[in-house]
Amino acid sequence: MSLIVQKFGGTSVGSVERIKAVADIVIETRKQGHQVVAVLSAMAGETDRLVELAGQAAKEPDSRQLDVLLATGEQVTIALLSMVLQEKKYQAVSYTGGQVHILTDNVHNKARIVDIEAMRVKKDLAARKVVVIAGFQGIDEQGNITTLGRGGTDTTAVAMAVALNADECRIYTDVDGVFTADPRIVSEAKRMDRISYEEMLEMASSGSKVLQTRAVEFANKYKVPLRVLSSFKEGPGTLITEEDESMEQALISGIAHNRDEAKLTLISVPDKPGIAAAILSPIANADINVDMIVQNVGVDNTTDFTFTVHRNDFNKALALLKKTARDLGAKEVTGDDRIVKISVVGVGMRSHAGIATKMFVALADEGINIQMISTSEIKISVVIAEKYLELGVRTLHSTFGLEGENDVVDDAAG
């Protein structure tokens, strides 16, 4: 008997019909002899509806009140799933974040989980109940309702798995697992059976939207096995776990891409200590996240400084940068929001030289110009013109032999 935490996102619980399908998955897992904790999101579209109501109520809705409002979304789905389970003669008990004491800090709208009181859940599981928990929400020490921000339900699921010392945390989504590349771009893309936390983190930060970075980091920290799988069709999904020898054999695990970024460059800025901070501080103060940063070696005491931000922040960042350029005496500011980032990810590259060269040559052979390069221990990212996205991803997918190496093993989920 294992203890399995199962997380179902908004599309998986988007209607009562879908919730009944989720109940079938839960029951199937129970029939296999496992204990089940289900963690749910709000119905797809519900959070948007509530945010719109808040927008009608106030121009800038108070963040504490917004959490009170948004937390109703998951409360609806946990009640409905529990009703369905009870009707099917499975004892179920639902808990809001507050009821099961998911203690967070008091940063409304993007709170962090501090502690979970698991006793009550353990007792319910011992009494053969399915425990159904509202994701995305918690309470602070004063008992105020908090929410965890984007992807918060994944985080709740992983945190619950950690608190309960669960054997596996299964994240049900609308895709079959993690693929070697986006199947909509590369028809030969294969579902991976396994991937390491580190690789998943790099895939996620490179635009593979299957899982939120925060949940993967959390799982990695506590070494909770994560499995990504589909709530719409059966299959073993992809297990995200610690590196092992079998993984080492794969040089490159996958090709990720991100078309949500835009590039900004400050040309010929006087090259002196503190210049990077002077450029990026106004950006950070405006709550704009910076992804890649490249500073070229200076010529004539000036340097070019390039970085990427989310496309939604492009215009705001450009305006800020123009002001900074004047302050610092830079020659020019340029920007481009028609770029993409493509990354090759794999723990194997640690022990193999020449991956970067192989990547750059493959792209050059297709006439694709590389605008920026950034590397980590297990990832190489390049920024190229958006029009080359599909060609670039397909080229790299075949260059690193991903269509052949990863055979799908369909009984991996056991």
Place this chain on the structure above:
Amino acid sequence: MSLIVQKFGGTSVGSVERIKAVADIVIETRKQGHQVVAVLSAMAGETDRLVELAGQAAKEPDSRQLDVLLATGEQVTIALLSMVLQEKKYQAVSYTGGQVHILTDNVHNKARIVDIEAMRVKKDLAARKVVVIAGFQGIDEQGNITTLGRGGTDTTAVAMAVALNADECRIYTDVDGVFTADPRIVSEAKRMDRISYEEMLEMASSGSKVLQTRAVEFANKYKVPLRVLSSFKEGPGTLITEEDESMEQALISGIAHNRDEAKLTLISVPDKPGIAAAILSPIANADINVDMIVQNVGVDNTTDFTFTVHRNDFNKALALLKKTARDLGAKEVTGDDRIVKISVVGVGMRSHAGIATKMFVALADEGINIQMISTSEIKISVVIAEKYLELGVRTLHSTFGLEGENDVVDDAAG
């Protein structure tokens, strides 16, 4: 400075626009120098929507889960009202039933309030905050979410007023107050400035739907002044309070009617001890409430036994009664769901003889046959054919001079 609890029902918070109007009422009360606790229902229609979702999820939704689901309705409105208040620069804090520890028993869907921890609210009020509380809901000792059933928000408001020792509990509705008769039937009906708890209880149980009986009983028990008024238009409403001398002067306060009842009769049932219990036990066991009961004096060792139930329960009660008739050897069962109950209510009748006679004569003069009579210390009810409803109410309203005696005093709310 007074402490005022203000309750707003579903139509009063039926849209964000309506919630903004509620905020204006709250702010106006604050500007008069009072502390305000607002107790809210769910948006009109929201509870029905949730009940329908539950009906899709399960044929007989689990009662605990239903409470988890339904409790989201008020959580939405308290968040929205607080947002509006904050935007208008009034500090506001919202609480669910659980957060403010409205402790109830564990009878889901119709829980009773056991205790309220008022400390947190008192602190907020002292800090000049408007406290916005979700009506209709609480938690049991195990922290399970409970709901109070029909009219629960009125009960929450009164209980909160008791716990806080409030100066007045104002129930905002879509009518201007309590009237001497239904204004849709009697155009001369007057809004009453004051009415005693006892009279209000009799009015409510006789079909005047302005307030739930339970909330009035609660207010009476703890002597909290209740005021019924409109959230749609300004006015002093009707104050429900203890009897005083000024009330004694009014012989009859109002004419109430109830068209939700049906009448059942067991004819020629052998008259022996325990007969009433034998007849009514199966009805009670089927959770059917009985209102009026009349048993005629027996002739030839048999008696006729008549009682009224809610029209929705008529067919069920009739079927049960037919079985009972066979068991007891009664001659016949008859039923009529085309009846109404009309009541004259007033504390003044305690000290005045002849009210009943005056009532019966007035009805007889109009050719209205009385089918059943039931009396209490401050009420006389008769059952008549439904077709005489309007004629009966208007006749009694003028017979007891109600159109003239109660002058509307518009500054009574102060």
